[in-house]
Amino acid sequence: MRIVGLMKTTLLDYPGKVASTIFTGGCNFRCPYCHNGDLVLNHTTMEPYSEEEIFSHLNKRKNILNGVCITGGEPTLQSELPEFIRKVKTLNLLVKLDTNGTNPAMLRSLLEEGLLDYVAMDIKHCRSKYNDVACMNPLDIQSIEDSV
Numbered sequence: 001m002r003i004v005g006l007m008k009t010t011l012l013d014y015p016g017k018v019a020s021t022i023f024t025g026g027c028n029f030r031c032p033y034c035h036n037g038d039l040v041l042n043h044t045t046m047e048p049y050s051e052e053e054i055f056s057h058l059n060k061r062k063n064i065l066n067g068v069c070i071t072g073g074e075p076t077l078q079s080e081l082p083e084f085i086r087k088v089k090t091l092n093l094l095v096k097l098d099t100n101g102t103n104p105a106m107l108r109s110l111l112e113e114g115l116l117d118y119v120a121m122d123i124k125h126c127r128s129k130y131n132d133v134a135c136m137n138p139l140d141i142q143s144i145e146d147s148v
Contacts, residue, residue, distance in 0.1 A: 001080035002026070003054060004046040008061070010069065014096045014118065017066035020058065024081075027074040028102055036073065051084070058091055067094030067117065076103035085115045096120065101147035102140070121147060 005023030007013070013021045023036065025046060058068065068088050075081055076099055085095050096118035099107060110116050123144075 001078045001084045003049040006049055013069040014067050018064060019067045019069050020065055021069040021071060024072040024075045024078050026077050027072055062091050065093060067096060069096040071098035074100050076106045082110060089115060101144040104143050104146035107147050
């Protein structure tokens, strides 16, 4: 999985938990206000973390951490996401996923397999303004509604 950022400890990203936040690169939206713009637009030039680096960190802190927050960019664009989360779960850590909801099939699969403990879905705007705000035209709003 392409991981381009790591916040080793956060008390904010996973409500009520001590967590590490993992940032994936790439997103299918181009929101002009995105606070992770580099992860969206420049992720291919960023030096990725290896899974070994990530799991070395998580293993060292597994007695301090309650969970892992996986965000981006848009994590569900990563086909390796389910397998990555399975590995995280072997450490008895909770998993929070931040998503824009455009991949309901993956989200459903992750939930049905019991891999997610918390999902935060960013709803950008009302139906009539969604394309304008996400800067995607056309945008399949039905996929987002299916994720809800």
